[in-house]
Amino acid sequence: MFSQAEENYIKAIYALDTKTKKGVSTNLIAEKMQTKASSVTDMLQKLSEKRLVIYKKYQGVQLSTKGKKIAASVVRKHRLWETFLVNKLNFSWDEVHDIAEQLEHIKSEKLIDELAVFLENPTHDPHGDPIPDKNGELPSIEKIILATLQVNESGICVGVQDSSSKFLQFLDKQGIALGQKITVIAKEPFDDSLTIKIENRELSISQKIAHNLYVQLK
Numbered sequence: 001m002f003s004q005a006e007e008n009y010i011k012a013i014y015a016l017d018t019k020t021k022k023g024v025s026t027n028l029i030a031e032k033m034q035t036k037a038s039s040v041t042d043m044l045q046k047l048s049e050k051r052l053v054i055y056k057k058y059q060g061v062q063l064s065t066k067g068k069k070i071a072a073s074v075v076r077k078h079r080l081w082e083t084f085l086v087n088k089l090n091f092s093w094d095e096v097h098d099i100a101e102q103l104e105h106i107k108s109e110k111l112i113d114e115l116a117v118f119l120e121n122p123t124h125d126p127h128g129d130p131i132p133d134k135n136g137e138l139p140s141i142e143k144i145i146l147a148t149l150q151v152n153e154s155g156i157c158v159g160v161q162d163s164s165s166k167f168l169q170f171l172d173k174q175g176i177a178l179g180q181k182i183t184v185i186a187k188e189p190f191d192d193s194l195t196i197k198i199e200n201r202e203l204s205i206s207q208k209i210a211h212n213l214y215v216q217l218k
Contacts, residue, residue, distance in 0.1 A: 023060020128159025155215025
């Protein structure tokens, strides 16, 4: 059994580890956990003693096989609960993260197994993020950043890089949602902003927004 704090750190390392081929630095973890680097160092030493991470000072940290399994389990629970809240309890996609942060620490494997069956074993959560299976394996999906599309290219919106409430609320206001076909109509040379077409509507979005939307080429 592990504490909520330990699970949160393992999950943070799991998320950061996908973005780097080297060990995850203490500073990166501190930034993600919004805490001091010294506090991260203390926790990494505890996790290392429990053989959840491979940690050498000044060389970054990686999850051990055991750590990856625990992290994938926490992520699986989090994303299943988000799916449940949106699909069954009519929460909006910008409301569910904080609630799922609490529910992800429930220990009952039977509950999570039954939840997955109840939801018909979804492969992705409401934000388009893949849900690990019971073995910790992630379903693969080929996706690229919307900003990389050229003029007249189209893609289906399949996820977001920024899942903050502010960004998701912005997308709702603009009528941008997962599953929609997005076509790039024009690119502004000055600031790389895009004019896009969604369901016969045209709108202009900034480069920042375009870099936070994932699409699958169509």
